[in-house]
Amino acid sequence: MRTFEDVINGAKAMGKKRVAVAWAADDVILESVKAADEGGIADCVLIGIKDKILKSAEIAGYAVKDENIVEAKTEREAGILAVELIHAGKADMPMKGMMQTSDFLRPILSRETGLRGKGDLSQISVFEKPQGGLL
Numbered sequence: 458m459r460t461f462e463d464v465i466n467g468a469k470a471m472g473k474k475r476v477a478v479a480w481a482a483d484d485v486i487l488e489s490v491k492a493a494d495e496g497g498i499a500d501c502v503l504i505g506i507k508d509k510i511l512k513s514a515e516i517a518g519y520a521v522k523d524e525n526i527v528e529a530k531t532e533r534e535a536g537i538l539a540v541e542l543i544h545a546g547k548a549d550m551p552m553k554g555m556m557q558t559s560d561f562l563r564p565i566l567s568r569e570t571g572l573r574g575k576g577d578l579s580q581i582s583v584f585e586k587p588q589g590g591l592l
Contacts, residue, residue, distance in 0.1 A: 461585040468498045476501045477539035477548035480532050480556035482509035484516045491519035502527055502548055504535040532556035533563075540564040540572060 458464050478490060481503035487510075493499040503510050504527045514521045527542070529535040535556060542548040551572075553561040565572050572578075584592045 458591065460589075461583065461591065464583050464591070465496060465498065469496070473497060474499045474549040475547065476550055476552045477542040478503050478552045478554050479535040479539040479561055480505045480529070480554035481535075482506055482513050483555040484513050486554050487513045487517035487519050487521075491517055494519075501525065501552070502542055504529050504538050504542075505554065506530070532560040536561045537564045540567075540570065543572060544570075 458467060476493070476499045478486065478501050481487065481490070482505045490501045490503065493501065502525055503521060507526050507528050510526055511521060527538055529538050535554070539548070539551040543551065551561070551565060564570065586592055
């Protein structure tokens, strides 16, 4: 993969995934969710304060369905709910919204209820450099 378009095409080839977005009330997050939805990459469950999610979605020009919002009052609760949605088969993977990293990772790494498996846990970020190429 040499361009961001290659990354997007690779994601599309894997089939649409369901993403649990913990603490989703942010304009940039909702722009990303909109792009993933419209690009056929992911359907997202948005976790957080409903009114704030709807306001950010409106700013991003994204029409969110009520059934795609899960109410959470705190960042910590949003992280826990993201993990619960994965265990329930209602999401394939978590995504960190605008929240503290510790509140996102703590429920994921929990020995009792987290997403630990036999393999490694990894996070990947991909950026396209202005002069070309990926970082």
